[in-house]
Amino acid sequence: MGWLFHRRRASEPAQPTPPPAPPEPPAPPAGPYLTQTVVFGARAFSRPGEDSSVYIVDEARGIRRQLVDARGSILHFPGIVREAFWTAEVSPAALEPQIHFRTSFEKRGDGWIMLWCIQPDGRYWADDDGFGAEKDQEVTLYTYVDRDGCFTGPFRRYKLGAHGYAMDRFLSHHAASQARALAAIDDGVRCVCWPGDIFPQLRGAQVRHLSDAFYHFRDADEVRDYWSHPVLAEDLRALARALLATDRSLWAILGHEEARVQGSMTLFFLVTGEALFRQVLEKFFQGVPEARTLHALARARGADPEAVWRGAGEPAKDAPGETEL
Numbered sequence: 483m484g485w486l487f488h489r490r491r492a493s494e495p496a497q498p499t500p501p502p503a504p505p506e507p508p509a510p511p512a513g514p515y516l517t518q519t520v521v522f523g524a525r526a527f528s529r530p531g532e533d534s535s536v537y538i539v540d541e542a543r544g545i546r547r548q549l550v551d552a553r554g555s556i557l558h559f560p561g562i563v564r565e566a567f568w569t570a571e572v573s574p575a576a577l578e579p580q581i582h583f584r585t586s587f588e589k590r591g592d593g594w595i596m597l598w599c600i601q602p603d604g605r606y607w608a609d610d611d612g613f614g615a616e617k618d619q620e621v622t623l624y625t626y627v628d629r630d631g632c633f634t635g636p637f638r639r640y641k642l643g644a645h646g647y648a649m650d651r652f653l654s655h656h657a658a659s660q661a662r663a664l665a666a667i668d669d670g671v672r673c674v675c676w677p678g679d680i681f682p683q684l685r686g687a688q689v690r691h692l693s694d695a696f697y698h699f700r701d702a703d704e705v706r707d708y709w710s711h712p713v714l715a716e717d718l719r720a721l722a723r724a725l726l727a728t729d730r731s732l733w734a735i736l737g738h739e740e741a742r743v744q745g746s747m748t749l750f751f752l753v754t755g756e757a758l759f760r761q762v763l764e765k766f767f768q769g770v771p772e773a774r775t776l777h778a779l780a781r782a783r784g785a786d787p788e789a790v791w792r793g794a795g796e797p798a799k800d801a802p803g804e805t806e807l
Contacts, residue, residue, distance in 0.1 A: 514540035514629045516549075516587055516594065523554025523581030534581065538631035547631030549596075554581035556598070560625060560633035565703075568642050572621055576600040591712065593628040597640060626712075638707070649711055651696065652679050660717050666735050667724040676739045680721070681746035682708070684775050701782065705753045718750065722758045725766070732766050745772040752779055752794055760794075 517537045536550040548557055559579035569577070576582075583599040603620040624640035625633050640649060659677035666676075678697050684705075685698040699705050709715050725732075725743070732740035744763065748771040751759035763769050771791055780787040 513542070514538055514545065514631075519587040519594075521550055521554060521581050521585045522583070523550075523585065536587070538627070538629075540629070545630065549627065549631060550581060555579060556581065558633060561636040562623065563636050563638045565639060568621060568639055571619055571642075572601050576621070587627070590626065593626055593634070596625055596627055596633075598623045598625075598637060638710070649707055649714070652682070652708065652711075652714055655679065656714070656717070660721075663721055664724055667721070667728055667730075670730065670734070676736060676742070681742045683742060683745040683772075684749050684778055686778050687745040687749075687772065687774050699749070702753050702779065705749060709750070709754050719756075719758060722747070722762050725762050726758075740766075741772070744770075745775050748772040748775045749779070752776070752790065755794070 515538070517535070517539060519536075521534045521536060522532070523534050533552050534550055534554040535548065535552050538547050538549060539545065550556055556579040562577055564577070577600065581598065583602050585596070585598045587594040587596050599620065599622045601618060601621040603618065619642055621639075622641035623637040625635055625637045628634055655677070656679060659679050662677055663680045682697045682699060685695070685700055687698070699708070728735070732743060736743065744767050747759040747762045750756060751763065752771075752775075760769075763771065776787050776791060780790045783790060
């Protein structure tokens with residue numbers, strides 16, 4: 483009987499395997515997005531048939547706006563803030579609204595920062611003789627693209643050479659450094675080694691660690707570039723607000739690094755006029771500016787240091803509104 487039962491079971495037709503369920507269609511991106519975020523443009527650096535077009539798309543609002551065309555031309559070009567010291571390094575053709583080298587879009591808040599390389603370093607790209615080792619410096623410009631696909635201003639210098647006036651040296655580890663600094667101020671967790679990119683100073687100010695000099699500003703123009711960056715500027719404001727709100731001393735927070743705060747607050751107050759930084763000097767340093775920073779800026783302006791400080795305004799008694807970007 484068992485053998486018969488076994489044969490009967492074996493003779494039963496096999497049940498068909500149900501077909502796999504069709505994959506779920508991918509969910510559309512939430513909010514606006516870019517169709518691609520890296521563009522090469524020039525034929526020498528792109529693959530055959532590669533389309534350099536970049537669109538911003540927001541399906542919910544019915545937006546499809548082209549930023550870069552198929553040949554790498556930048557549409558609705560916002561212009562360039564030109565400075566003699568770096569424009570002298572590039573040919574006029576490099577300043578035309580055309581992408582020739584690797585250009586990228588990086589998410590920043592509700593929009594994107596567009597990093598447009600107009601001249602690569604000759605050590606890494608083909609040059610006149612095809613062997614590299616040219617002395618030309620990499621030049622990268624930047625601007626911002628809002629969620630509607632519009633440029634918010636002209637292109638400005640982002641990177642010149644390996645370090646140059648680049649803001650990217652501040653952005654490499656900025657989020658982690660900012661978190662450590664706020665924890666030291668708010669939670670009383672003193673940093674064993676204070677982040678060198680926090681409270682940056684003018685070149686020539688006090689240097690406790692040699693690595694900090696990498697983050698020193700060359701001049702007031704570079705300070706303004708830092709201040710024009712929405713993330714860096716707002717995070718510096720956040721640090722100043724945290725210092726004004728704490729009941730602890732700078733020594734308890736920073737130890738020997740407290741002089742860095744004096745130099746940084748002096749520098750940013752004199753260059754930007756932001757009253758928040760003057761208030762930090764009033765609270766922790768009796769309103770006295772850092773001497774080397776003040777004298778360096780005064781020399782650059784050809785003015786008397788005391789006159790420069792007086793011209794920066796009287797100490798604020800109340801908490802005024804902050805300067806908008």
